[in-house]
Amino acid sequence: MPMKKLALVIAVAAAAIAGCDSGNDQSKSQSQVPSSAAEVAYGADSTDAGTVAQADGASGAMDAAGAKAFLESAQERLETVAEEVSHASWLASTYINVDSQFTEALAVERYTALAVELAQEAAKFDDVKLDPETRRMLTMLKQGLVFPAPNDPKLTAELAQIGSKMQGMYGAGKYCPEQESGDDTAEGDEKGKCYTLTEMGQMMANSRDPKLLKDLWVGWRKVSPPMKPLYERQVEIGNAGAKELGYDNLSVMWRSKYDMPADEFAADMDNQWGKVKPLYEALHCHVRAKLNEHYGDDVAPASGKIPAHLLGNMWAQQWGNVYDIVKDDDMQAPYDLTKLVVDSGMSEKDMVKAGETFFTSLGFKPLPKTFWERSQFVQPRDRDVVCHASAWNLDGQDDIRIKMCINKTGEDLVTIHHELGHNFYQRIYNKQPFLYKEGANDGFHEAVGDTIALSITPKYLKQIGLLDDIPGEDKDIGYLMQQALDKIAFLPFGLLVDKWRWQVFNGEVKPGDYNKAWWKLREEYQGIEAPVQRSEANFDPGAKYHIPGNTPYSRYFLAHIQQYQFHRALCEAAGETGPLHRCSIFKNDAAGKKLRNMLAMGASKPWPDAMEALTGQRELDASAIVDYFQPLMSYLQEQNKDRQCGW
16 A cells, blocks of 8 residues: 555555555455555644644635645645655554654644645635636645544644554554463464464464464454544544535545545445446355355354355455365366465565566666665564555655565565555656645555556466466466455455445444444445454454554555456557456566556546546446456356355
């Protein structure tokens, strides 16, 4: 996920592809996410924000010329303070302690005050006749904060402190099993041992002991109940801030950032989900049957919803880790990417070097020296850090970095390519005005990283020396199954996270029903259920990084649709005529040029313009993902013909 320069909080891994999350919250045992990810991005001012904003407003007339002068001054100030806050946020993520959290909260408080003042100044030009670009910039300025504070210094400070505290709670969270002598100890548990989220993610990916999986699932969710009153208060303050900017609530504000009316955006999300839902339902049916065969009726029922702890991922958002259970006996995976990485002897930094080579083969400049000096590649042994994979640009120019706790796995190799997609995107639009230094929409940033990851095909792996021979097409169903268990399984989760928040923000869901509403959506859209009884004493949304991290999640759903549109268009530009799932654009000049031209636009044009520049289409189109997985859909339909699907 990219570290955003303006948004009050931008998250990451999402899951990962979530590396960046596709939505992952760890360095990919999973987007990623999300693009990732997501990351945190704040800005701070070294002067009194209220005084600065007042001076700006007083210095220009309320006409077109005054609007342009205001925007020039506002962007200059925001760019300066954004760099300060980025460093504070980096520190708080890589050295979690009371001092770094205090420093970050202070920076966020000052930035938020400035950004709110500037947003309110921008709103004063709402009735002035302006050219489209000036109007677009003013709107972006109003929408820059994810959680805007009201124009009240005390509330601004409180909002910043809440955000920093919740992220610190998440980043430092551990599960410490409390086992008494004589207890039935699950396989893998050790008395007195505490597990980090990264360790738990690895255990959930590899263990097939249902008791241990349930213990880990329940144990991690003990991190989030203390967040609930903080989150409730944060929503209250954020809604007040959104109203001061002219929005009914945060729900409307969040959904208004996509160059279309808020309700139309939500409707289009549902429309795209409707196109891919049959494929998800077929996959769910097959996976449920295979889990039932493996675990039996007592653990994994043959009908209804799938218990959430059995799918190889802490949030059941991606299911690739249970491929060994799901595949048929005669379905041979074309290769084991983790084994290829380990057998190659690559170090963590070598894995990043491989990702860089992909981009330079498309005509991008190599990463700067500072990237290698300042990035976090592995988890430090001496301190707590946020391992959630994310991509950062700290100065709006060349101080780009990734923050990961890399494991030598195929998943993390993919995540690295994803995160570097953010970095190269950030770098190529760095000549744009400050407000345009971001993706055409936030889904674009995630989609670019995932688009590159789609080119990690056998053809590419052979080109870089990880694979000796390209497997025949008879291995494709196994490859597509692996892909679908992550990409298709993620789609409903990518949709429902923000559906829950929209309902919370607009008051449809009250604090007393936070957890009930969360599980209602998860059951309805994903067809999964909690492995143990849940109540309002729990706050299970908070166990997902992007909730306490305040990272909008719709970007990951959009990215999972857009990446296949991008991939199809780039493969066409590269002259590839075979199946989409076998195409790689590595070393292709024509595809590289087309990609670079679109990325350099940043957010300077509405996203349909950027979409058209790359794909020739102006709308989101899920047909590309349906095309990509068509061979798998035919296979699933055959496997499910005697099963009762649905939940």
